[in-house]
Amino acid sequence: MYKVEQNAGSPGQAIRRFRGQEERPVDSQDESFMAFADEVRRTQEHPLVTRNPWLPPFDVLFETRDEVVQHCKEHVARPIVRQDRSGRAALGHGRSGATPRGTGRIFSLLTAVLPRPGSSEVGESDGIVGEESSLWVPEELDRTLTEELDDETSDVRRLSNWPIRRVFVYTDISDFSRFRPGQQVLIVNGLARLARRPDFWKGDPLAERALADLETMLCIGDGYIFVFKDATHGTYFAAHLAALIELLGAKSLLSVEIHFRMGVHVGPVYCFWDLDRNDWNYIGEGINGGQRVMSVIGRETDDVVFISSRVRQDLLASSDEEGPARLILSNTQNRGRRQDKQGNPWRVYELNHANLISDSLRSLKWPAPES
Structure with missing residues (x-):
């Protein structure tokens, strides 16, 4: 230079x-x-x-x-x-x-x-x-x-003013502020471990592929944003994580019992280099839309996964020969148009994540401690 x-x-x-x-x-x-x-x-x-x-x-x-x-x-x-x-x-x-x-x-x-x-x-x-x-x-x-x-x-594309397209899975812990600070730490750390520990994703090829597509995860205080390149992978990740939380909770294997809301959206974003994290971060309609989808669920509703109409369009257009997109679509229900805090309408679909639980996840046991 x-x-x-x-x-x-x-x-x-x-x-x-x-x-x-x-x-x-x-x-x-x-x-x-x-x-x-x-x-x-x-x-x-x-x-x-x-x-x-x-x-x-x-x-x-x-x-x-x-x-x-x-x-x-x-x-x-x-x-x-x-x-x-x-x-x-x-x-x-x-x-x-x-x-x-x-x-x-x-x-x-x-x-x-x-x-x-x-x-x-x-x-x-x-x-x-x-x-x-x-x-x-x-x-x-x-x-x-x-x-x-x-x-x-x-990195060259991400640095430029030409946006990229990403899938964002917003995961929000219900009533997070009601937990004591020590419990909040356990919840946030536990959610990160569920998302990253391979033991919880093995045995289900779709879950394994979804985890492999996870680009990064951003802590938002009362939950996480998970970022993916593919809409099918991002949506299946949300369904698997939701089912995992419920199964472990039913077996009393979570340090703190939690409930959640998830919103999935896909759209264009600009990247910027986050010096504190030494990693990429995102700004734009894609990441904002994920939060909007989650917000239209309403605080009175728990343990649900909603996807935006744009995610559904990506799933409909999918050419995956193994059919995971069709499997996901067959387990969605139209919840109509709902307004976000700014009064903008969002057409959303609820995902029946319980129907997508794989046999390997149903038989899940708490894995042995990592060496």
């Missing part, structure tokens, strides 16, 4: 940084850097007025894909993605320059910012616009990054 300090209208000393090593001056014969430095000099007379205060006050030329990912995570930089009429995606570019011997080009990336107040700039549906940044990539690296944009599991 190269960087050029912007000092008093002219670049300062050129520095090259290697991971885990001290910075050192750049060899003046490096063609990529020379093109980079020349382009920076040409723009110093009209410095960028950036609206991302987290970007460092110098221009950066990246050498590797991992450098781009790490830098964007640390500096809250969200590259802009452009799509042509055929749907092909590429990273948006600002300034560009050619290497001295014509061996390639370098590009500054467009990054996401808010429109200026009172300006004529109009953000798209996501409310952001692209701004030229001080982040530069060579042509070959730009192609490498572009190839990852179609992969919704790629």
Whole structure:
């Protein structure tokens, strides 16, 4: 990674940084850097007025894909993605320059910012616009990054302004505030162990596949949000977890007896790097919709799993040859349209999770302590 300090209208000393090593001056014969430095000099007379205060006050030329990912995570930089009429995606570019011997080009990336107040700039549906940044990539690296944009599991795609689609299973513990703090800790820890311990999911191929699709789980204080890539897996996970809680409760194998509500929704979300968790987190309609589905159940109802109409559409469109989607659909009942707290109607379906209990789950015994 190269960087050029912007000092008093002219670049300062050129520095090259290697991971885990001290910075050192750049060899003046490096063609990529020379093109980079020349382009920076040409723009110093009209410095960028950036609206991302987290970007460092110098221009950066990246050498590797991992450098781009790490830098964007640390500096809250969200590259802009452009799509042509055929749907092909590429990273948006600002300034560009050619290497001295014509061996390639370098590009500054467009990054996401808010429109200026009172300006004529109009953000798209996501409310952001692209701004030229001080982040530069060579042509070959730009192609490498572009190839990852179609992969919704790629860090490059997650960092960009192009949303991904995820399934969210909201699990809320009923009357959680009525438990004492020590009991609340046992409940939250116990729920996490039920979701993650393989012993509780073995023997049922559908449950095993659902658990394998679990991308992450987010504690929300009185429950968890479980995140999946596939609607069938997410819905079956919810049914299995609900049945597991009820079975263990009936056998007095839970440290604290609990009741629950679950809401399942699928939709687009933006990812951001959660520095505290050192993992991805989510913002957008998909994760918000999961909470809305759960909220329309009502606090007077316990031990139920509701799915949104969008989840049901995904299940109907499923082409899984083994038929788990059809199995789930045959155990759902239309509960009509219900309004959330904002007055928005949600068409929801109740899942009869008891009918989906597998033989292996019915014969479940408390597993031996882990070694």
